[in-house]
Amino acid sequence: MAGSVLGEVFRISTWGESHGKGLGVVVDGCPAGIPLCEEDIQTYLDRRKPGETKYSTPRKEGDEVTILSGVFEGYTTGTPISMMVLNTSQKSGDYSNIAEVYRPGHADYTFDAKYGFRDYRGGGRSSGRETIGRVAAGAIAMKILQELGITIRAYTKQIGPYVCREEALSLENIEKSPLRMPDLKLSAQAEDYLAEKMKDHDSVGGMIECVISGMPAGIGEPVFGKLDAALAGSIFSIGAVKGVEIGAGFAVAEKCGSENNDGFYMDAEGKVKKHTNFAGGILGGMSDGDDIVIRAAFKPTPSIFQPQDTVNRHGEDVEIQIKGRHDPVIMPRAVVVVESMAAVTIVDRLFVGMTSRIDKIRDFYR
Amino acid sequence: MAGSVLGEVFRISTWGESHGKGLGVVVDGCPAGIPLCEEDIQTYLDRRKPGETKYSTPRKEGDEVTILSGVFEGYTTGTPISMMVLNTSQKSGDYSNIAEVYRPGHADYTFDAKYGFRDYRGGGRSSGRETIGRVAAGAIAMKILQELGITIRAYTKQIGPYVCREEALSLENIEKSPLRMPDLKLSAQAEDYLAEKMKDHDSVGGMIECVISGMPAGIGEPVFGKLDAALAGSIFSIGAVKGVEIGAGFAVAEKCGSENNDGFYMDAEGKVKKHTNFAGGILGGMSDGDDIVIRAAFKPTPSIFQPQDTVNRHGEDVEIQIKGRHDPVIMPRAVVVVESMAAVTIVDRLFVGMTSRIDKIRDFYR
Amino acid sequence: MAGSVLGEVFRISTWGESHGKGLGVVVDGCPAGIPLCEEDIQTYLDRRKPGETKYSTPRKEGDEVTILSGVFEGYTTGTPISMMVLNTSQKSGDYSNIAEVYRPGHADYTFDAKYGFRDYRGGGRSSGRETIGRVAAGAIAMKILQELGITIRAYTKQIGPYVCREEALSLENIEKSPLRMPDLKLSAQAEDYLAEKMKDHDSVGGMIECVISGMPAGIGEPVFGKLDAALAGSIFSIGAVKGVEIGAGFAVAEKCGSENNDGFYMDAEGKVKKHTNFAGGILGGMSDGDDIVIRAAFKPTPSIFQPQDTVNRHGEDVEIQIKGRHDPVIMPRAVVVVESMAAVTIVDRLFVGMTSRIDKIRDFYR
């Protein structure tokens, strides 16, 4: 696969550059009969839109989505859904100084190494704006999950040294924090920390946690198509992600089996439950019915406004001083991107999972 | 994809259960002209074979591989390579007590939830023996990488609280440690720790690090086909992996951009280099020519010999006492599995990457 | 695959309905460095545009293409190329009478059977306008093939009883015939035949032949990925195609081996040639260097202006009288669609074929 198509049965194909005519996605494999309008998509796109707080690039983009196909009289028809957002605020002049120079921490050098040249305006295809197609597709995946009683919520778990503790988290507070950090006291502290770093023309890293609730047990495939592997792969495909973990995650390295195994029990309703959830809702690559808890580490925005050592296209050592419009922190706007990648992946795995038992297939086609 | 096929152009299809007739893999997309014999595969399989040290299950398996197709007069022909290892030491009796009961931390429950029933003997398809097909395919991928000057080495980086420091690592020591931990002093301490846990009928977790050297720059695709995303997905598909990180990994969450950006410079040979490698050899999803450094966290073996709370197929709370043959630690034998998944993934991405520039394609077909 | 994505490495994803906002395609996997502008695409789209002759629907559509991404400073960048044509001449009113009724020979009934409802305006996704995305993608594939010295030409071989004989064919005459039938004398006769059928409110079937020249030998994969199988599959995916044959095609059924085998010989330039080309340029699924000759049978347009028996959504027998704008013959406009599907398929197979030999891969990455 050349890289911009994802999914086996629910398949998305994204396109677009930061400073091209626009960005978008084609979703192939969305079932018929889902009520869908542009507002459904816009709600999600607005959560990643720039210019909303002081922690995002002041670039003003309406990011208004148009649904071009696949919806008729308010319902999906089962045919491909093409969605587009036109770029309206491209300032190519802003970026002319980086046409020849490789920004540290960016993909400028690797794009040139791969393709021989690149669309250098605003990072081109490696811009954060590339995620518009992901979020638009994610919005549709969310509509499908909603029909099946599955919900996905992500939030900023960590910014620099500030890490939300489980007990202080209240999911309803996510949107109350400009950092989408649902421990509001910690969020305020993180804002101070961020302000300080911005004064130093620096940027900060962090972590996003994503919780998927309402999953049926048995979703995911046992070997390469493991649900956690699919989620890890799709979330790792978000720019700036440097690590993904599930459940107890990297902490398992220090644990013993007797500490890490989640004992099973039967709950009052006759459902199989676990005393703990160190597994993060997935055992052997398949959902166990518990919440799926997954975390992704985001590196600090590589665009910092300090002089940096680098090289140019001509193989010369140079110093670069980045200008322009850049978020000092990625997580607040990436929250919805993580949700989107999770949603798209879960839908694909749910669909693939419909063929695992002949008795259910027989019922389906009866 | 139903789950046991991996790769777009270099495609592997694994099969087999712990206590079935055997296990194996079909590799479709291996180029013609590579010298290949069973010994090439056996070398890798021997590194994952059980029964070699006191830290692995005493199950004795020769794990002798047969190449069934795709090789003629000592060279690959470009047609599918089918490889098989017969099971010789199945003791189905060992497992009869778990036919009805869900072992905590295992996939027993989720298999039943997905398929309605399962091959309960030795974990069936979720057994560690499933990795035989991966390693056999990995051995072929390694042969391809060797032709291109790319090497892959993995080792145990951490066992419980014992974490190898970079400066004490000597890759040549990997095979000298029964734990494949190349800081031999630390390895000895970890052995003591492990012995203690085994006495408690417990198991331990840890971490494996994998280093890929000699990569050309520009391998990987910019969006969903990112090289790190592909590696994360394939390594996360190994049973027991709960987290994957690259370069600075989760540590980026606490860093500033000014600390985390790797400045570029030109080296004496006119190559683009980085002062540091926090990126772990991948920028924007494409290799930057530096070492790719990736780590995976492994949970402690879920098979512990202590009584545990669980439920059975009939929805009753029961206590389980696992017997049988199980490794108290997964990492030493998983090292070669991590290498294999990395190798298979890199080859696939190298192959896909051959079509990124028209000038090179023109030269190819001239 | 949900159906609107095609290709393994050169991957196209089409979208759009006859009476929606527009139609288009995303091409993922186009190499960087190809000069490309909208004019390159428009040339091909104009060849399928309606309203040019009396044998096509009088619907007037400019069918002007916009390239939305993937091209920078006149060259492809290697990132996805999104192309769009807006619908400008939708007259939904024309189609209101068929909302409830299944037109014979059309996909109305099967769409409803599959999806529960359909966009009934102008056939929705099953309209001939769906091919706009194919042709736009085909135009890019043609640019790639041009770089490699490969040409593709298709033409109307047959209309009703009028079949072009090889010896009277002159490819330069294709565009001189309103039917794209390069035996101009026969073309005139076929026009008379067609005029007569139009007077009867009827439509006619026919056949298109496609010739691919300049192929290197050895393209295609030996088993399921046979070049002829891939071409057959992609050409069969064009609406109205009811048969595909290659080389001698169905005539082989009556032949003996001694008549059908193409003997090999060495030509003056030291190239392997065949005395005849009954194979149609493909042996064992791989190109033999000779012209690839493939033919597709097209059924008569199902939209005829005579009363027909049918049923409606409510399960009642009814009579239908189709109105509106419909071509009485499909071939003239389908010629470029056949070329496009051939081009897209050949490029994909050429790209996949780059990994068949380790010596060439080694050279590539040196």
Next chain:
Amino acid sequence: MAGSVLGEVFRISTWGESHGKGLGVVVDGCPAGIPLCEEDIQTYLDRRKPGETKYSTPRKEGDEVTILSGVFEGYTTGTPISMMVLNTSQKSGDYSNIAEVYRPGHADYTFDAKYGFRDYRGGGRSSGRETIGRVAAGAIAMKILQELGITIRAYTKQIGPYVCREEALSLENIEKSPLRMPDLKLSAQAEDYLAEKMKDHDSVGGMIECVISGMPAGIGEPVFGKLDAALAGSIFSIGAVKGVEIGAGFAVAEKCGSENNDGFYMDAEGKVKKHTNFAGGILGGMSDGDDIVIRAAFKPTPSIFQPQDTVNRHGEDVEIQIKGRHDPVIMPRAVVVVESMAAVTIVDRLFVGMTSRIDKIRDFYR
């Protein structure tokens, strides 16, 4: 895809050469819960086995299949099913004369062109024995279809000039004819014709027809994933096939719309039916509930025992005289291969089609 993997959800991966250790297939994506034993597979393999009549190679092969994985206590488990047939009657000596020479009508030259060398023994991977994996996978697909009330029957429709007329066909006679030609009178005539050609050391071509009954309406995807396109592609991937047509097939080229449209009506049970079936059971790429009727033209066996012009590896013109064991006619043994490819394709499309409507998905996961 490198060529030996087929299917999106029900995925088969075949392997093996004529004179290697054996041949086989891995089926990934078979649902759990299907009763399956080796006898189920053997029945189908026996229908393609050589040595049964005077019209097949006298090579004696038991072609006994072993199921290596994916079945437990008599039922499929949902994990990959690996099946193998060992070669027992390889006589490599028979083929030594063709190691250097390209047989006309065979893939010898194209294999060398693609891979640089080839396993020349008995055609290697391009041997008819390659179909063993297809038939073994087809047998499993047939078991799945049986659970859904779908049947597939193929037979020899034509041998040389002898073409079965519909009215003389009796499907129950298929296995009574050594040519699998269910018009027994015609079969006897064709036998005489064949005997004559064998006396001349020649071979004959023909046609196979395949009928798929019991299909639900609405299976197949509207654009590239059309059911007829998928069937055409998979049947065209059988060696020796030079054409595929559906329903009226190539005859549509001479028809008018008023002749070719199948009018709909409601039958007594309230089902949508068609007065005729020129469509061959597929409209717009989706099944219409009627029988699917598909035909494939097979070229005469290229191995004839007459001297033929050809060239050798060293670029010299030479004369070849083929010896060895070869069928003078392909159809009788290919009948089960056509059925198998049809079955595998239908299952894959049935599985993909389970996600086309949200209401049904909701019911499924309730």
